[in-house]
Amino acid sequence: MDRRQAKELERRYRSCLLESVVPFWERYSPDWERGGYLTCLERDGRVFDTDKFMWMQAREVWMFSRLCSRFGAREQWLRIASLGAEFLRRYGRDGEGNWYFSLDREGRPLVAAYNIFSDCFAVLALCEYASVTGQSWAMDLAVETYWNIQNRKAYPKGRFTKQVVENRPIRAMALPMIQIDMGRELAGHHPDPRIEETIERSIHAILTLHVDEERKTVFERVYADGGHPDCMEGRLLSPGHACEVLWFILQVAAEREDRRLIDRIADILLWTIRRGWDEEHGGIFYYMDAEGFPPEKLEWDMKLWWVHVESLYAFLLAYFWTGRKELLDWFLRIDAYCWDHFDDPEHGEWFGYLSRRGEVKLSLKGGKWKGFFHLPRALMLGADLLGRIAGEGLTSASGGDEEAAVGD
């Protein structure tokens, strides 16, 4: 990528973030009457459900706070972040300090605290919010929640656990994956060697258990010894999830200037995308079966926004750190698919759910699972990285190796 192209892309990413995505959520999402956010938003911003899903509430607090960290604390962003943070503080937890899955508009619990990821996103939200506002209650609650998660993690669903674990002791990638992201966010403001240790163990678990170099496969669920149960749940792949965790790890590798790990991640990304890309209709499959059998999930062949934006950023970051042309090509290919299919120039923001052929299947901009998170995060991080390429060129970051020169 030359500097001019990087500059153009940077402009496009930044304007999409600040002129399309952020204004959409600023305008339609804050629930100024009852606190928190309305996240079920039709294509044009109309609210179609007022339930408050804690993943979405917490992620939106994180993102508005992060915008303040990145671009300066604009009054409006701070107000919106506070609206969500105060709602979390007031209504978010049950008597045991676990975070509910969903509340009604007024903050009454609707779905109990069966889902530990609500807690994880609360840590992200409160930690970032504390860092931009200096509110110590938020940092205290983030830290308390972090340790509560560590205490619960061996049995994260508690009494809601349906799996008879002793008969099929499989572990899912999602928990070590979020330990990396959550741990890094928290340790950035609240250093603690035990957090670093957990990050380290999580990276190790993913690279040794979930990533199978021989089969060139990133498995969502594995046995504790890295073995694979030969059943639907054991063969499940999610290429977008794999790309997301790979860029979490790549960030750590880059900070440590661990070139071997950087190159390894780049290789894994490449075989992940080669398998996950839909050669017939373009885009990345949501789920696949490692052996090509029918996946368990009916929606397996749909094209989801988060799968694409996480992969987009993963390939840009890997290209940035290696300069390998193949990574750039994939980044540009995913970029083209995204802007051709997800972007909604009419009402702003992006569609979230396309059919395999790329048709819009659900017209919503926000819902139970789509909020103000993956897209703005990828656009913000992506624009900044593109800005560095535009400013400094690629060779400084990638170490000026030969391939980088070819790519550049």
Place this chain on the structure above:
Amino acid sequence: MDRRQAKELERRYRSCLLESVVPFWERYSPDWERGGYLTCLERDGRVFDTDKFMWMQAREVWMFSRLCSRFGAREQWLRIASLGAEFLRRYGRDGEGNWYFSLDREGRPLVAAYNIFSDCFAVLALCEYASVTGQSWAMDLAVETYWNIQNRKAYPKGRFTKQVVENRPIRAMALPMIQIDMGRELAGHHPDPRIEETIERSIHAILTLHVDEERKTVFERVYADGGHPDCMEGRLLSPGHACEVLWFILQVAAEREDRRLIDRIADILLWTIRRGWDEEHGGIFYYMDAEGFPPEKLEWDMKLWWVHVESLYAFLLAYFWTGRKELLDWFLRIDAYCWDHFDDPEHGEWFGYLSRRGEVKLSLKGGKWKGFFHLPRALMLGADLLGRIAGEGLTSASGGDEEAAVGD
């Protein structure tokens, strides 16, 4: 429909049942080594998962037993029914007598008894199995399970309940719906006025709470007073589910020769299919939102075999009892869609999961949720009804009203 057409359709339905669907499951599904059934079957019968999902196990016991009741007790069908019934007896229940959701191939529990429908299908299975074999243990266990369900039904998920019911006291249609079918099956062999009462109450609940005549809508979930929470879960519609429960009720209405109820069900079926039919690509949507907002389910626009075969039989039955031409037209329209899209002439049986456009999305013939149940049941019941029309004509059943003459 004239008698000749009915005869032709009868032949097609019966030959699909006995020459395509039944042989497929006879051949690939019995697990002669470990007991029970293998239900995760690829297009050509290859097994892709050996887990034993109790819905599928129980339904297959029911269906093979029912084939014996209908066509005479063939040795092979009895052997297969016994293989499943003994597996259910030996491994199916936990210490409290609740039925597991899934087991591994050897019968070890994998997913706990969180799902009361496992129990309901066990009642169907054991009752029908007992009736063809005279095995009293099976009838005893069916009756015991039936009463256990009645004891659990107010809190059917027990400790696994995530919903905070007091804050949104909604009731789902699925439980009263299966009470009708299960109650009728059991009461047929084990008469009990309390079972009849439960059937009656369930029909009443569905017709007064879930069916909304004013809005011409069958709601999946409603408040106990019939009100509708204005949120995704409150607005969810499932046209195939509605058609299935409507034919359960229609059977009762026909037995009672309740012409008013028969006509009312026919009307409800018509407005259900008019809304549920995909005018653009044909077929019936899986899920919809009552107000046209994006449904909660990503797979909402897929075309599922069970949705279509349940609707197919519902319209045939309603036509049989009323002679209304509009019902016949819909029956023929659904029939054409089914044979054009679901039938697999190459390997037998039907595909289960199509895209909105009718393309095969999952090539499986059986899986975690598709087994030996909806399709053979609809073919068997449909062929018998078509046989009656071919033999006696329509007017005798429909009471010879004017519309019937037009339809006939």
